[in-house]
Amino acid sequence: MSSTLRVGVLTTYNATLSVSDTASQDPAADTSGPSLCRLVEAEPRYIVEVTACIPDDHKAIQKTVTAWCDDLDLHLVLTTGGTGFGVRDCTPEAVLPLLDRQTPGISHLIFAKSIQITPFAALSRAVSGIRGQTLILTFPGSPKAVKENFEAVAKMLPHAIDLARGGTGKKTHEKMQGGPRPSGTTPAAVEEKGQTESSHSHGHEHGHGHGHGGHTCFHHSDREARTDAASLGLGTPVSRRLRKSPYPLIPMDQALSSVMDRVVPLPSVQKPVDGLLIGAVLDEDVVAVEAVPGYRASILDGYAVIDTDGPGQYPVTAVSIAAASSDGSATTLLPGQIARITTGGALPDGATAVVMVEDTLLVKSSEDGTREETVEILAKVRKGEAIREIGSDIQVGQTVLKKGQVISAVGGEIGVLASIGVQKVLVRQRPVVGFLSTGNEVVNHDNGEALKMGQIRDSNRPTLIAATKAAGFDYFDLGIAPDSPEDLEAAIKGGLAKCDIVVTTGGVSMGEMDLLKPILEQKLGATIHFGRIMMKPGKPTTFATVPNPNGGQPRLMFALPGNPVSATVTFHLFVLPALRKLAGYETYMWPSVQAAVAHDVRLDERPEYQRAVVSVTPEGSIKVQSTDKNQMSSRMVSMLGANSLMVLPGRTAERDSISTGQKIECLLISNLG
Numbered sequence: 001m002s003s004t005l006r007v008g009v010l011t012t013y014n015a016t017l018s019v020s021d022t023a024s025q026d027p028a029a030d031t032s033g034p035s036l037c038r039l040v041e042a043e044p045r046y047i048v049e050v051t052a053c054i055p056d057d058h059k060a061i062q063k064t065v066t067a068w069c070d071d072l073d074l075h076l077v078l079t080t081g082g083t084g085f086g087v088r089d090c091t092p093e094a095v096l097p098l099l100d101r102q103t104p105g106i107s108h109l110i111f112a113k114s115i116q117i118t119p120f121a122a123l124s125r126a127v128s129g130i131r132g133q134t135l136i137l138t139f140p141g142s143p144k145a146v147k148e149n150f151e152a153v154a155k156m157l158p159h160a161i162d163l164a165r166g167g168t169g170k171k172t173h174e175k176m177q178g179g180p181r182p183s184g185t186t187p188a189a190v191e192e193k194g195q196t197e198s199s200h201s202h203g204h205e206h207g208h209g210h211g212h213g214g215h216t217c218f219h220h221s222d223r224e225a226r227t228d229a230a231s232l233g234l235g236t237p238v239s240r241r242l243r244k245s246p247y248p249l250i251p252m253d254q255a256l257s258s259v260m261d262r263v264v265p266l267p268s269v270q271k272p273v274d275g276l277l278i279g280a281v282l283d284e285d286v287v288a289v290e291a292v293p294g295y296r297a298s299i300l301d302g303y304a305v306i307d308t309d310g311p312g313q314y315p316v317t318a319v320s321i322a323a324a325s326s327d328g329s330a331t332t333l334l335p336g337q338i339a340r341i342t343t344g345g346a347l348p349d350g351a352t353a354v355v356m357v358e359d360t361l362l363v364k365s366s367e368d369g370t371r372e373e374t375v376e377i378l379a380k381v382r383k384g385e386a387i388r389e390i391g392s393d394i395q396v397g398q399t400v401l402k403k404g405q406v407i408s409a410v411g412g413e414i415g416v417l418a419s420i421g422v423q424k425v426l427v428r429q430r431p432v433v434g435f436l437s438t439g440n441e442v443v444n445h446d447n448g449e450a451l452k453m454g455q456i457r458d459s460n461r462p463t464l465i466a467a468t469k470a471a472g473f474d475y476f477d478l479g480i481a482p483d484s485p486e487d488l489e490a491a492i493k494g495g496l497a498k499c500d501i502v503v504t505t506g507g508v509s510m511g512e513m514d515l516l517k518p519i520l521e522q523k524l525g526a527t528i529h530f531g532r533i534m535m536k537p538g539k540p541t542t543f544a545t546v547p548n549p550n551g552g553q554p555r556l557m558f559a560l561p562g563n564p565v566s567a568t569v570t571f572h573l574f575v576l577p578a579l580r581k582l583a584g585y586e587t588y589m590w591p592s593v594q595a596a597v598a599h600d601v602r603l604d605e606r607p608e609y610q611r612a613v614v615s616v617t618p619e620g621s622i623k624v625q626s627t628d629k630n631q632m633s634s635r636m637v638s639m640l641g642a643n644s645l646m647v648l649p650g651r652t653a654e655r656d657s658i659s660t661g662q663k664i665e666c667l668l669i670s671n672l673g
């Protein structure tokens with residue numbers, strides 16, 4: 001069993017609730033999804049890799065659970081919600097047909113524990129089982145029930161997961177037992193012994209004490225018990241929105257590998273050798289089928305000689321000016337003869353060296369004075385001197401370029417390919433990225449009109465498009481979409497049809513107009529791999545994979561935060577490396593240097609990517625300076641002149657700043673200043 005167990009947490013909610021349904025509910029209460037994530041991640045062996053919050057919809061539940069089991073091959077899928085008696089509660093009905101095998105023992109164990117706490121546990125219709133190698137448990141929709149249910153199975157879960165994946169479960173079992181398992185002890189029996197009493201709260205999926213003096217109600221459905229039941233759903237009244245993000249705050253390195261592990265380089269195509277090839281990554285070794293030079297060529301302007309003739313006066317019997325030979329053959333030099341030759345001219349057969357004109361004297365010219373007839377060779381020359389032999393630059397059969405090599409803008413690769421007559425090469429397709437700005441307040445930066453109260457100019461799209469162009473990638477400008485589900489869905493779908501990556505900015509945080517996450521999950525069938533990162537700026541950065549409307553590899557979707565600096569920084573940290581990997585680059589992350597900070601830097605509680613200028617001092621050391629003391633994510637001026645992002649760790653009790661002169665890692669996102 002791998003050391004980390006990858007978990008998916010699916011929260012379902014009733015999207016048809018009206019505002020009045022929430023009247024008696026405690027809006028500050030936690031939600032079951034985030035509670036479950038916290039419970040799971042309290043155990044270091046688990047990592048919540050994906051979460052989703054979707055309506056109580058049979059098909060939507062099946063789609064998500066199937067994708068998590070079959071595509072993501074998670075170890076464990078936990079659902080919360082939809083297990084009660086409510087008319088819309090359909091999680092068991094959705095999940096049951098997906099199971100290859102049911103695990104009634106686990107369901108009974110949960111039931112046995114829950115019924116000790118409240119008789120209303122009898123109203124849970126939760127199921128559990130295995131699909132492929134993934135264990136699936138369905139929990140009710142209240143945080144308390146979720147806690148009790150999870151605690152009921154917590155000790156046994158790793159063992160169950162191990163068995164579901166074909167393991168023997170021996171290790172886990174021994175660990176649980178504090179030693180090797182005595183033969184004949186069943187996992188269930190072990191579990192019973194290992195259980196601790198969970199707190200006797202009354203929280204269960206069908207109603208309890210919030211605001212109602214402990215009322216319990218048999219017929220209440222799952223949704224009503226979710227006293228916290230706000231949601232991130234579309235069409236859900238703001239009063240019912242989630243008050244805590246259901247997306248776990250994951251560390252940056254996890255977010256980066258979550259993205260990069262899902263980026264598969266694009267297929268390859270034959271492309272002509274020309275300037276459009278710059279930036280492309282070769283997907284084949286290129287072997288020379290022509291030699292360079294293709295004939296014995298002179299390096300100098302002078303005389304082709306036979307070295308053994310030595311210094312002396314010789315008749316000039318032939319001329320070789322660099323040009324194609326009219327009959328395809330070379331002239332022949334006999335001992336005692338020399339030939340006039342220019343740089344690049346073909347050597348006559350028999351010539352063994354070239355003497356430069358500066359090392360000769362004219363002895364006799366023709367009668368009309370136009371031709372050299374006799375020339376004196378002043379110095380001795382060595383055999384082979386000033387001759388480029390056939391293939392001395394590139395031999396036939398030599399591998400000149402390697403698969404994976406980038407066709408640089410410097411010119412070397414194009415030059416070599418051209419010199420050996422290669423007309424087409426196999427290169428990775430270049431990805432295309434689409435940019436969509438979102439927000440009712442956002443207007444085109446160049447519309448020429450004065451801004452109305454509440455409007456802002458779209459700085460994100462021009463910024464990201466410019467950075468994309470500079471990196472040599474193609475893009476589609478998808479314009480601006482207002483904060484309406486229909487407009488956003490249509491604009492993103494348009495982008496997905498023609499772009500390998502779609503990047504949106506705005507609408508990913510906690511506001512009622514922040515619709516990107518629910519649209520991705522509920523309208524586009526996307527799998528959100530993360531929705532929040534422990535970083536500054538860029539906390540709500542969202543990454544999803546979306547089914548490709550044209551078939552093939554899923555599309556990648558980055559829903560970046562709207563704040564301009566957050567959008568720009570996360571674009572550099574995630575999108576450009578993803579584009580480079582898609583394009584086949586083997587090195588796709590930014591290079592970094594250690595630089596001494598030129599001033600004290602205060603640390604934020606979140607690991608921070610501060611905009612900075614890295615430079616080389618006259619003494620040759622590398623220093624770094626923040627661009628701006630006030631590094632707010634809305635202040636685009638903090639990007640001015642930045643060539644680097646300082647990688648600052650989060651503040652700890654031991655360290656709250658970096659002192660002047662201390663070295664810090666800096667990512668180089670542009671040339672050194």
Ligand SMILES: Nc1nc2c(c(=O)[nH]1)N[C@H]1C(S)=C(S)[C@@H](COP(=O)(O)OP(=O)(O)OC[C@H]3O[C@@H](n4cnc5c(N)ncnc54)[C@H](O)[C@@H]3O)O[C@H]1N2
Pocket residue numbers: 437438439441442456457458459460461505506507508509510511514537538539540560561562563564566633634
């Ligand atoms: N209750 C909470 N509120 C916020 C949180 C949070 O955790 N809880 N996170 C904050 C953080 S951090 C960020 S970053 C932002 C992200 O906001 P959104 O991605 O939802 O973006 P919007 O709300 O649409 O816009 C934010 C900001 O950016 C301006 N904007 C949007 N698009 C553009 C554009 N194309 N060009 C220029 N400026 C743009 C927009 O007008 C807003 O001022 O959320 C915090 N809130």
Ligand code: MOO
Pocket residue numbers: 535536537538539540561563566633634
């Ligand atoms: O994380 Mo946000 O991007 O700070 O403003």
Ligand SMILES: [Mg+2]
Pocket residue numbers: 506507508509510511513514
């Ligand atoms: Mg917002």
